[in-house]
Each structure stands twice: as C-alpha cells, then as structure tokens.
Amino acid sequence: MAHTIAVLSQKGGTGKTTAVRTLADAFRRRGVQTLxxxxxxxxxxxxxxxxxxxxxxxxxxxxxxxxxxxxxxxxLIPANLALAEAELLLAGKMGRELRLRRALAxxxxxxxxxxxxxxxxxxxxxxxxxxxxxxxxxxxxxxxFALRAVDQAMEVxxxxxxxxxxxxxxxxxxxxxxxxxxxxxxxxxxxxxxRYGATVFETVVRSSIAYAASAQRASSILDHRPDLGExxxxxxxxxxxxxxxxxxxSDACSSLIFxxxxxxxxxxxxxPPPASVGLSPALSQ
Ligand SMILES: Nc1ncnc2c1ncn2[C@@H]1O[C@H](COP(=O)(O)OP(=O)(O)OP(=O)(O)O)[C@@H](O)[C@H]1O
Ligand SMILES: [Mg+2]
Numbered sequence: 001m002a003h004t005i006a007v008l009s010q011k012g013g014t015g016k017t018t019a020v021r022t023l024a025d026a027f028r029r030r031g032v033q034t035l036x037x038x039x040x041x042x043x044x045x046x047x048x049x050x051x052x053x054x055x056x057x058x059x060x061x062x063x064x065x066x067x068x069x070x071x072x073x074x075x076l077i078p079a080n081l082a083l084a085e086a087e088l089l090l091a092g093k094m095g096r097e098l099r100l101r102r103a104l105a106x107x108x109x110x111x112x113x114x115x116x117x118x119x120x121x122x123x124x125x126x127x128x129x130x131x132x133x134x135x136x137x138x139x140x141x142x143x144x145f146a147l148r149a150v151d152q153a154m155e156v157x158x159x160x161x162x163x164x165x166x167x168x169x170x171x172x173x174x175x176x177x178x179x180x181x182x183x184x185x186x187x188x189x190x191x192x193x194x195r196y197g198a199t200v201f202e203t204v205v206r207s208s209i210a211y212a213a214s215a216q217r218a219s220s221i222l223d224h225r226p227d228l229g230e231x232x233x234x235x236x237x238x239x240x241x242x243x244x245x246x247x248x249x250s251d252a253c254s255s256l257i258f259x260x261x262x263x264x265x266x267x268x269x270x271x272p273p274p275a276s277v278g279l280s281p282a283l284s285q
C-alpha cells in the first residue's frame with residue numbers, strides 16, 4: 001500500500017510543483033515505485049515532466065469519465081485547464097471531497113509512494129488531495145509572511161483530519177527558495193522552527209535561478225544541476241526516515257547522482273525517455 005503525500009500551500013510559487021517533480025525523481029532513483037499526480041489546472045507538473053499533451057487527465061478521473069489506471073502515463077497522472085471546469089462541476093456533487101481517494105484506491109497497491117501536487121489554494125482540489133493522503137508536506141517560501149501561510153495550511157490539514165481523514169498527519173514543513181546568506185531567510189527559518197519545531201525539515205532548499213531553466217527544459221534539477229540537486233536528495237532522505245516502511249537508499253541515491261549517471265527526464269535510471277515525451281522544439285536547444 002502506497003504512502004500518499006499531498007504537497008500543499010495556498011500561497012503561489014512556494015515550490016510545490018518543483019518539490020513533487022524532484023522528489024519523484026529522487027525516489028525513482030532509489031527504486032521506489034512512485035506515482036506523481038498533477039492536481040493543479042495550471043498543469044505545471046505535467047509540463048515539467050514533458051507530458052503536457054496527454055489526453056486522459058485527472059479531470060476525467062475526478063468526473064468519473066476515466067479510471068485512474070487509464071490516466072497514468074509514465075507514472076504521472078497529468079492535468080490541464082479542464083481541471084478548473086471539473087472542480088466547478090464537482091462542487092455541487094455528493095461526496096465531492098472523496099473523489100480522488102476513491103479513484104486512487106485501485107492503483108495504490110501498484111505503488112510505494114504517491115506524490116500529489118496541489119494548486120495554490122485551499123479549495124476543493126486540495127481537500128481532495130488531503131482526503132486521499134496519509135501525509136501532508138507543506139512548502140513555505142523564505143519570506144516575511146511565510147509563517148502566516150503555513151498556519152493557514154496547517155489549519156486546513158487539521159480540518160481535513162478532524163472531519164474527513166483521521167489517518168492524515170503532517171509529514172513536515174519545507175523552507176524552500178531560501179538564501180541563507182540573507183537575514184530575511186534566516187529569520188523565516190527561525191520563526192518556523194520556533195513555532196513548529198522538529199516538524200520543519202532540517203533540509204532547506206536553496207534558491208537558484210537554475211530551477212526556472214530546469215522547468216523550462218522539462219529536466220529534473222538532479223540532472224540539470226546536480227550540485228543543487230543535493231538539497232532534494234537530502235530532503236528525500238528525511239522524507240523516507242519519516243515514512244515507516246519506505247525503503248531508505250540515500251547512499252545508492254547519492255552514488256547515482258555523483259557518478260554522473262542520468263536518470264533521464266522522468267527519473268528512470270534504465271529506460272530512455274519515451275517517444276511521446278520530450279521538450280518542445282523551442283526549449284530543446
Ligand atoms: N529553489 C528554488 N529557487 C529558485 N526558484 C525556484 C526554486 N524552486 C522553484 N523555483 C521556481 O519558482 C517558481 C515557482 O515554483 P513552483 O512552480 O515549483 O511553485 P508552486 O508552489 O508549485 O507554484 P504554484 O503555486 O503556482 O503552483 C518556478 O519558476 C520555479 O522554477
Ligand atoms: Mg505548482
């Protein structure tokens with residue numbers, strides 16, 4: 001049975017999508033069977049995996065037009081703008097918060113880890129993710145208002161646990177896009193730690209312009225900039241320590257990276273990128 005992690009924050013641009021993309025890659029390199037789910041109508045995760053053109057999406061799954069297994073392409077369930085319409089459609093339906101959980105029931109046995117990329121809001125889609133998950137990972141940008149946004153995300157997690165999913169727990173808080181040379185980032189980390197203690201991951205993801213280029217090229221930061229990728233390898237190590245039963249292969253993971261072995265655009269060590277997957281011509285140069 002898979003561990004399922006919802007990656008959330010209602011604040012935009014805190015690195016949710018990048019975290020899901022890179023953690024999926026890091027865990028696949030460890031040999032952990034990992035499914036990634038794009039639950040954001042922006043479809044950024046699908047783009048980052050180079051799978052934007054897929055026809056069956058999470059919107060079809062949530063609306064009952066397709067089964068989850070039919071929507072999986074290369075261990076990703078993609079999304080596009082149709083998800084915004086699906087969210088509106090679902091709003092008036094009975095059991096609307098349980099749609100994703102029910103749909104995923106048939107595939108959780110196939111995976112060890114499922115990572116869900118939430119949209120930047122705490123609405124119905126994020127609630128669906130929280131009901132389908134056993135852990136929540138909250139991302140915060142190293143900014144002055146980070147603490148407030150984290151408080152709000154924590155409240156929604158608590159609400160989901162109290163009303164719909166008693167198995168839900170917070171996996172951790174990630175300070176993302178941080179420049180620890182600045183007083184600003186150090187203050188954000190100190191205030192998070194003061195309030196949430198060990199819930200805050202030890203790993204802080206450094207800020208770098210290289211992430212934007214990595215997303216544009218649909219190439220994981222582990223390939224694009226292995227030196228920066230170390231942050232996410234360390235985070236994957238912490239995540240697996242916090243997930244009972246998930247295999248812990250951080251040494252194998254590091255050796256893959258630093259031996260220069262490439263896991264390809266999708267994080268698979270052994271197979272080349274599938275034919276239907278690739279960079280758009282404008283970005284591949
Ligand atoms: N560590 C980082 N340092 C600098 N830029 C980053 C970092 N991680 C992600 N980014 C960039 O910041 C932007 C937002 O990142 P991302 O899309 O992962 O955030 P998000 O929380 O998913 O955003 P949204 O709320 O819109 O879904 C992107 O351009 C991404 O490339
Ligand atoms: Mg996103």
